[in-house]
Amino acid sequence: MNNENTVMENGQVRLKRHMGLKASNTIANTIIYIILIVMSVIWLLPFVFIVLQSFRCESTWQVGYVVPQQWGLDNYINLWKSDFKKWYLNTFIIALVVAVLQTIIVLCMSYTLSRFRFKMRSTLMRLMLILGMFPGMLTMIILYRVLKDLGLTQANAVPGLILVYIASSGMGYYVSKGFFDTIPKSLDEAARVDGATRAQVLTKIILPLAKPIVIYTVLTAFMGPWGDFVFARYVSFGTSAGMNVAVGMYNWLNLDQIGARYTMFCAGGVIVAIPVAVLFMCLQKYYVEGVTGGAVKG
Amino acid sequence: MKRYSDLEYLKLSKGQKFLYKLESFFLAIPAAIGRFFLGIGRFFKKLGLGIGREFADLGKTFKEGDWKTRGSYLVMGLGSMARGQVLRGLMFLLFEAVFIVYMVLPQGGLFWLGKLDNLGDQGVHKVTENVFGQTVERVVYGDNSFRILLYGVLTIFFIIAFIYTWRLNIKQNKIAQDYERSGRHLSSGRDDLRALVDEQFYKTLLALPLTGILVFTVMPIVFMILVAFTNYDGTHDGLNNLFTWVGLDNFNTMLGWSSGGTSYSAAFGEILTWTLIWAFFATFTNYFLGMFVAMMINKKGIKLKKVWRTILVLTIAIPQFISLLYVGKMFAKNGLINLSLINLGWITPGNELPFWEDPTWARITVILVNIWIGIPYLMLIATGILMNIPADLYESSRIDGANAWQQYTKITLPYMLFITGPYLLTSFIGNMNNFNVIYLLTGGAPTNAALSTAAGSVGHTDLLITWLFKITMGAESKYNMASVVGILVFAISAIISLVVYSVLPSIKNEEDFQ
Structure with a gap:
């Protein structure tokens, strides 16, 4: 009798606990959904605001409401009439060239450090770690003066900026080296046994396998110049023809211009963001792989 | 602080474990700093010993060397060319020629090095000239501290590269001489080139990235570190008003000393x-x-x-x-x-x-x-x-x-x-x-x-x-x-x-x- 009771009680207790768990799980999920929805709103709102304000015609200045009272394309038309075209073209050229050259340099560097064991290897890696701790801002002054001596500043800022961006890009080899490290070395060795040279191993065996990391490197290299602000501002030095979008549009928000240009800034932001964001979203998968791998490798 | 064995540690309560971990963390910091300075000491010791070894090896190579090796001490690449490694020898010789020409040019390495001690004497200034009996004031360019510092640093980099290459040239002679003695085949120019896409492919791959890093990262950093010991600012722009070395003054100002x-x-x-x-x-x-x-x-x-x-x-x-x-x-x-x-x-x-x-x-x-x-x-x-x-x-x-x-x-x-x-x-x-x-x-x-x-x-x-x-x-x-x-x-x-x-x-x- 006693035993039966305990068994029954145990069963009921378990059943109750199970139902309790289920209920608490539903509550937990509901809370999570609420948090996620609130977060999504917070994360998306600023971008919705930018888009809405870029269509506002009644005032070019900041106002206390979001939905325009008069819709129109005035801001985009003004944008077309301004120097924005030039800046956009500058940035696009820089981004394109940098994406190609930086990818080549980073791949050379990371592949070598992943596959070859040579005398200075660890010294080299340690040295680059140390160099990376110097604030890059520090070197701007001299690079600016050198570029100026070469005539690559102000109106000619574009080639100057490209040169500086790609020159030091070898330092950012960590993520792709981490990727190459995960490709088994036995592949290389097998190809070498079959008589392939090291160069052939790279071009015939490794590169086809490295598609994700190549796309990741191209993507980050392409996106970098769109956001670079400090050095670009230094090099263009107030000359509109040499500015990139970040520098040019930053000036629109200065106190003396913001009154007339605020909505134009929003329109410009939309025009800059759309292609970059679309590209990014398409290649998102590779970006996520790279970021995750990079953090794990440290 | 008491150190616990593993078993004792497991017996501790949660709070004690946490405190123990925290304490060990902070107690490890002085040791870590100590290790760091010891490491620096060891580095310099190793460096000193290494340089000593290099010199000993240089002397030994010279003593045991034939005329080709000995000649390479003066004319880089002589030994390589005499032994039939023409491509390699020519590269060495070319590097030496470029180095010497750069150093002795009127505005070359020696010129900049000589000015490095005070970063120039006089900036833009006026001179009075006697032109056809009339006294005329004329503005002339003087020294440029910025350029002196920049080219001075470049020249020092160049000299270091030269010493390294010179040493490499001697080393290769020694190896080649040993090969000759034992009758082994020396690599030809074609072999050297092939090695660059095979065994030594890493040199090819690294050449471009490392040059970029050297010129656009290392050199500017060295330059800017040196600037911290000068009075380079808006008033001492290095052209009109030269700047010069001020020792640790800037650090004293910044740190309040x-x-x-x-x-x-x-x-x-x-x-x-x-x-x-x-x-x-x-x-x-x-x-x-x-x-x-x-x-x-x-x-x-x-x-x-x-x-x-x-x-x-x-x-x-x-x-x-x-x-x-x-x-x-x-x-x-x-x-x-x-x-x-x-x-x-x-x-x-x-x-x-x-x-x-x-x-x-x-x-x-x-x-x-x-x-x-x-x-x-x-x-x-x-x-x-x-x-x-x-x-x-x-x-x-x-x-x-x-x-x-x-x-x-x-x-x-x-x-x-x-x-x-x-x-x-x-x-x-x-x-x-x-x-x-x-x-x-x-x-x-x-x-x-x-x-x-x-x-x-x-x-x-x-x-x-x-x-x-x-x-x-x-x-x-x-x-x-x-x-x-x-x-x-x-x-x-x-x-x-x-x-x-x-x-x-x-x-x-x-x-x-x-």
Whole structure:
């Protein structure tokens, strides 16, 4: 009798606990959904605001409401009439060239450090770690003066900026080296046994396998110049023809211009963001792989 | 402090274990610093011994060498050419010729080196000339301190490269001589070229990246370190008014060791404190909140996982300068938020919320906006790592009766911390130098009037890195002080990394991963 009771009680207790768990799980999920929805709103709102304000015609200045009272394309038309075209073209050229050259340099560097064991290897890696701790801002002054001596500043800022961006890009080899490290070395060795040279191993065996990391490197290299602000501002030095979008549009928000240009800034932001964001979203998968791998490798 | 054996440690209560760990961490710091200096000592000892060995080897090679080897001491590549390695020999000879020509040219290496001791005597100045009986004043260019320093550094780099190549040339002679004696075949020019795409392919691959790093990173850093010991600024621009060496004066001013520098040292102390506070909060708020968001999205039973992630990732996809500048203006005194609140009647004009005007508000707002910017990255990283945690760990802990919090503290968190330890360090250092977020949001505002100097304004949200930038942009353009700040930032980052690395238990062996 006693035993039966305990068994029954145990069963009921378990059943109750199970139902309790289920209920608490539903509550937990509901809370999570609420948090996620609130977060999504917070994360998306600023971008919705930018888009809405870029269509506002009644005032070019900041106002206390979001939905325009008069819709129109005035801001985009003004944008077309301004120097924005030039800046956009500058940035696009820089981004394109940098994406190609930086990818080549980073791949050379990371592949070598992943596959070859040579005398200075660890010294080299340690040295680059140390160099990376110097604030890059520090070197701007001299690079600016050198570029100026070469005539690559102000109106000619574009080639100057490209040169500086790609020159030091070898330092950012960590993520792709981490990727190459995960490709088994036995592949290389097998190809070498079959008589392939090291160069052939790279071009015939490794590169086809490295598609994700190549796309990741191209993507980050392409996106970098769109956001670079400090050095670009230094090099263009107030000359509109040499500015990139970040520098040019930053000036629109200065106190003396913001009154007339605020909505134009929003329109410009939309025009800059759309292609970059679309590209990014398409290649998102590779970006996520790279970021995750990079953090794990440290 | 008492050291426990493993068994004794396991007997401790939770609190004691924690205290023990904390104590061991801090007690390990002096040892770590000690090890660091010992390491430096060992490095110099090794360096000295190495140089001694090199000289001994040079002497020995000369004594035992034939005429080809001995001749190479003077004419680089002679030995290689005499032994039939023409391509190699020609390269050596060409390098030597270029070096000698560069050094002796009128405006060449020796010229710049000679001026390096005081960085030039006279800048732009006027000379009076007698032209056809009339006295005429004429402006002439004098020295240019900037160029002297720049080319001086370049020349020193060149000399080091030359010495290295010269040594290489001797070494190769020795090897070739040994080969000849034992009758082995010497590699021909074609063999050398083939090796560059095969055994020595790494040299080909590294040539371009390393040249870039040397010219555009190493050289400027050396140059700027040297600038910290000069009086290079807006008034001493190196052209009209030359600059010259001032020893440790700038460091004394910055660190308050000299009487004249209170304004700099006070500003430095204040900004450094805020920089560290900022880096701490920016790193850890993002880290834990990002992990939290990732766990929420990953939780079983949550639908539309992809949608939530995509919405967050959109922040990464849009160039930061747009989102930062826009959000910065949103919080402005006459920005969207304040104006909307006035429209809603919640606040009255004149009582706007001081997001960027009040120091404390501004500091909290930048940290909050940084969370908005940073969570998506951390969410991505955490998602990748969380998916790698073996599911059976959770399963078995659940059977043992662990609740969600216990699972988090005993499984998820240790796993995350172990894997992302080095990442946390890099992101802490990265946040210390996070120029874009601060400069595009606030530009350092609100101004800290008490600390602003003639060299530029200091703001309450200024980090060392934005302050450095402002110092170089101000009317006085104190490049020398900016360099000092840069060097100190480097020193602080280096010390933090060294301490953390030597205390962290999980220094990963690189080869383990391959």
